Amino acid sequence: MNQLLCFSNDANVKEAFKDYMYHYFSTELKREGFDAYDKSISFAEKDKKMNTLLVKEVKTLAGINFSTDSEISKEMWAVNPNIQWATMAVTNSLIDMIIPDVLDKTIGMYTESRTIAMGDSASFIVEPNDLFLVSKAGRDQRTVEFQRQFEGMVTVVPENRAITVAVNLYRVLCGMDSLAKFVAKAILSIEQQITREVYTAFDEAMGQLPTSLESGELRVAGYDKKKVVALAQRVSAYNNGAPAVFVGTKLALSEILPDNANYRYFLDSDYVTLGYVRNMAGFDTIELPQIAKANGSYELALKDDRFYVLSPSSQKIVKLVYEGSSMTNTIEAYRSANLTETTTINKSWGIAIATNATAGIVTTA
Secondary structure (H helix, E strand, O other): OOHHHHOOHHHHHHHHHHHHHHHHHHHHHHOOOOOOOOHHHHHHHHHHHHHHHHHOOOOOOHHHOOOOOOOOHHHHOOOOOHHHHHHHHHHHHHHHHHHHHHHHHHHHHOOEEEEEEEOOOOEEEEEOOOOOOOOOOOOOOOOOOOOOOOOOOEEEEEEEEEEEEEEEEEHHHHHHHHHHHHHHHHHHHHHHHHHHHHHHEEEHHOOOOOOOOOOOOOEEEEEEEEHHHHHHHHHHHHHOOOOOOEEOOOHHHHHOOOOOOOOOOOOOOOOHOOOOOOOOOOEEEEEOOEOOOOOOOOOOOOOOOEEEEEOOOOOOEEEEEEEEEEEEEEHHHOOOOOOOOEEEEEEEEEEEEEEOOOOOOEEOO
8 A cells, every 4th residue: 555655755745635635525515524634724725736736746757847948838748648647647546545534434434444456355254243152060060062153254356447537638737727626526426436335235234134033123113212222232232242323314313312202402402403412322323424326316325214223343344345556547639539538547346244243223214
């Protein structure tokens, strides 16, 4: 990962782009958890400075200084293959650097991430979560019932995904379009796609949980405070005491209320200001940020009619594997009939359910 994180000899570029992305997510997208950025300058000013740093990095990697004093125009420098390669190399490095950090704030509650080399697959060992049975035994009895546990293994093979967009490299290198915003939009697109795929795998796995066991149910239909609290206790107990939490969208968590309908809330209470209570019967609630389904129908990707009961400190339920680094290829404008320059970003990842943890689900509708 060092070659991805340290693509620049100047560590300030890496730190500056992380600060830029946090500022973008916090102020432009209004997301929570991205407050660690420099607030002394505006985002517009930071965008200009970030774009200048990225163009400088392109010059360094390409070994070419396309300055304004040069007799050769920047439009001609833009078709130089070294500059095109360096531009995409910087883009790839920034995407690979920031995506894991961004994703951890949205799906890290139930997802473990791992990066592997190009062409590899990842294997996850799933150890039994059960404890050994303790039996009464006579003082003259040498042994009791033999017990042995076996590990399981789940293999994840990543698959490639791609984004193709029209990019005017001339405008980028001439300072008329922002390379920083282009990279930020690519990161946001990949982040949301991974979030959708990981959540779908997670939700489908939760939907397969049994509705009844001898010890109790792990899937509860309809909000019933006693059943929900019992489920949270069960999840915590079978995760060897790891604290359970309620996880869901804002709308789903708003269903978690006391049984008595005659309750009142102050205007500054959590339920009024957040839309849900932070704690119910000693169990914390954690919101999953809602995202678009991206099919043009204005549907939402995360389901609002259910919330989940998890122990975040136990083994994560979903495994997310990144294969190698991003790869980018660009088709020059003069190679297409309509003089459109296209850039394709390729990123490979794989998703699987592999865990020894116990979890539950509550459907509210």
